[in-house]
Amino acid sequence: MAEATTALITGGAGLIGSHIVDEALARGWNVRVLDSLEPQTHAEGKPGWIRDEVEFIHGDVRNQDDWDRALAGVDVVFHEAAYGGYMPEIAKFIHVNSYGTALMLESIRNNDLPIRKLVVASSQAVYNEGAYTCDGHGHFYGKTRPVSQLEQGDYLMHCPICGEPSRPVPTDEAAPMGGENVYAISKADQERLAISFGRATGLPVTALRYSCTYGPRQSLFNPYTGVIAIFCTRLMNDLPPVVYEDGKQSRDLVFVEDVARANMLVATDARSDGQVMNVGTGNAAAIGDLARLLAEKLGKEIEPDIPGEYRPGEMRALISDTTKISELGFEARTGLEEGIDRYLDWIREQGDVGEYFTEAARRLRERQVVKQARSGTTV
Numbered sequence: 001m002a003e004a005t006t007a008l009i010t011g012g013a014g015l016i017g018s019h020i021v022d023e024a025l026a027r028g029w030n031v032r033v034l035d036s037l038e039p040q041t042h043a044e045g046k047p048g049w050i051r052d053e054v055e056f057i058h059g060d061v062r063n064q065d066d067w068d069r070a071l072a073g074v075d076v077v078f079h080e081a082a083y084g085g086y087m088p089e090i091a092k093f094i095h096v097n098s099y100g101t102a103l104m105l106e107s108i109r110n111n112d113l114p115i116r117k118l119v120v121a122s123s124q125a126v127y128n129e130g131a132y133t134c135d136g137h138g139h140f141y142g143k144t145r146p147v148s149q150l151e152q153g154d155y156l157m158h159c160p161i162c163g164e165p166s167r168p169v170p171t172d173e174a175a176p177m178g179g180e181n182v183y184a185i186s187k188a189d190q191e192r193l194a195i196s197f198g199r200a201t202g203l204p205v206t207a208l209r210y211s212c213t214y215g216p217r218q219s220l221f222n223p224y225t226g227v228i229a230i231f232c233t234r235l236m237n238d239l240p241p242v243v244y245e246d247g248k249q250s251r252d253l254v255f256v257e258d259v260a261r262a263n264m265l266v267a268t269d270a271r272s273d274g275q276v277m278n279v280g281t282g283n284a285a286a287i288g289d290l291a292r293l294l295a296e297k298l299g300k301e302i303e304p305d306i307p308g309e310y311r312p313g314e315m316r317a318l319i320s321d322t323t324k325i326s327e328l329g330f331e332a333r334t335g336l337e338e339g340i341d342r343y344l345d346w347i348r349e350q351g352d353v354g355e356y357f358t359e360a361a362r363r364l365r366e367r368q369v370v371k372q373a374r375s376g377t378t379v
């Protein structure tokens with residue numbers, strides 16, 4: 001009998017990594033996890049969902065020795081560990097995401113490791129803005145909306161030719177890369193480092209650009225990332241979700257199990273080698289509507305708070321064009337309503353949930369990661 005595949009899943013204690021762990025175990029693979037248990041995400045230490053059959057390495061992607069240890073004897077790597085969200089740090093994003101990935105590649109090369117496949121977690125954040133269409137001028141890729149526009153309370157994407165408001169359409173992988181915030185820059189680095197290393201060395205690499213992922217195990221402690229988790233913790237504490245811009249900005253919300261399945265699919269299909277692929281549902285939800293839907297499902301009569309704040313460099317709308325990965329047979333199976341119900345079932349089992357957003361929001365305003373539009377000028 002052939003030896004079972006051994007997978008290393010970095011960030012395997014987190015939302016997406018832990019579901020990839022489950023997928024890999026279900027296939028009978030040996031699973032190793034490298035995770036630092038980032039305190040912002042895992043405020044109570046090692047989560048209970050890390051199963052006993054997993055070989056857990058409590059280590060850091062910023063440490064070469066941890067990589068050497070974690071990568072020894074591995075066939076397939078899923079690199080999910082990252083520092084993510086809208087935080088005021090700059091160096092830490094680059095250190096964990098860019099430098100951490102660079103160390104992984106050095107470890108593979110210096111030890112001449114016979115890795116068969118590397119899947120790296122990228123993000124929709126690498127796009128500047130999504131794709132749009134203007135009734136008069138057709139398809140275009142949006143450019144980052146300048147702060148001078150946002151501070152007027154004008155959040156729309158205007159056609160670069162006629163200046164009229166345009167409509168978002170699904171964004172394909174050919175859209176220009178170039179996110180305008182530190183997280184986005186570091187995710188673009190991760191993706192490009194891995195893909196170019198693969199081209200140079202022949203290592204099969206796939207980078208997956210996930211859209212906004214949610215589901216059971218999304219940290220309830222991290223107020224900087226995970227819009228559904230943040231809104232739920234606010235509502236469960238009888239506070240309104242704080243919605244940026246005008247609430248009509250939209251996201252393609254994809255259920256975590258679908259993202260984990262996409263990972264297994266590309267790990268085992270050589271047609272994905274050397275490719276960058278979107279993972280999403282192809283549908284988008286307005287964030288204001290999402291806040292209302294969550295309130296309704298939680299039985300709270302609480303309207304979202306829309307104070308006219310915005311985050312410079314954040315994209316207005318993103319709908320993933322999933323044509324490329326669907327050609328490998330991928331389809332997101334869990335719709336938003338079902339996914340939210342499953343998430344709420346999980347969150348209700350977690351007992352009392354804390355509310356960390358208020359304090360975080362104050363810090364973000366202070367550091368200008370969140371800014372206030374001039375009042376009375378909303379268009």
Ligand SMILES: NC(=O)c1ccc[n+]([C@@H]2O[C@H](COP(=O)([O-])OP(=O)(O)OC[C@H]3O[C@@H](n4cnc5c(N)ncnc54)[C@H](O)[C@@H]3O)[C@@H](O)[C@H]2O)c1
Pocket residue numbers: 010011012013014015016017034035036037038041042059060061062079080081082083084096100121122123124187209210211212213214218219
């Ligand atoms: N959740 C999303 O909406 C989303 C969207 C696009 C891309 N991504 C990417 O997917 C990947 C997984 O994200 P997630 O949502 O599961 O996040 P998560 O925060 O739930 O999990 C990340 C895990 O990485 C670990 N980690 C952080 N820094 C580390 C370090 N220095 N060394 C070792 N481990 C470290 C954390 O402890 C955590 O368990 C990340 O690369 C993220 O950038 C996520």
Ligand SMILES: [Zn+2]
Pocket residue numbers: 134135136137138159160161162163164
């Ligand atoms: Zn136009």
